[in-house]
Amino acid sequence: MVDTDRITGAARELGGKIQGAVGDLAGSHRDSAEGRFREAQGAAENVYGQAKDTARHAADQAQDYAGRAAGRAQDLAGEAQDYAEDAYERGSQVLRRGTRQVSHQVAEYPLASLVIAGLVGFGIGLLVNTSRD
Template structure:
């Protein structure tokens, strides 16, 4: 989806170019200067809209990656839970070894 700032900025930029060209053709300095000013404002607004689109796109990508990571983590957790239910003695041995290792670390502090 294109941001409205891009659309209005492009329209202002085009209008400014036309006004500046008409001012140049008619010899009207005020129209020429005003047209160039509108063109610059439109260009700036268009760039602002492009930046907003880029941020929106990046946020969507990050959201997709986070959702994918969450789903993958949930699958790993489910698999680990299922395996620990299959081998409860192994799970107890692993938990005991981790607890023993943590106890050693804490006692040395």
């Protein structure tokens, strides 16, 4: 979308050029100077309109980039959530399987399990007692 300042500036600049040329041809210094002044005003207004267009375009691009970045962040967050849920489910399955294996081993070898549990308890007791000193 072209800014209206660009359109009016271009029109004023063209009008000033015509007035300046007519003043030069007619030998009127007043019309020539006034035409050059209007031409300069038009050029300035045109540049101002171009700057507004550039700023608007940059703001639109920044908004577009921000929207795309937000969309990508949402996608990544969804992927991370899916990954975490999958890891949690797999961990739960491994824990259940391990619990069943330990229960099976304890049921099959109760005396060995009791000795191992006693040794583990004794080792923990040594660690706790040693760290107090």
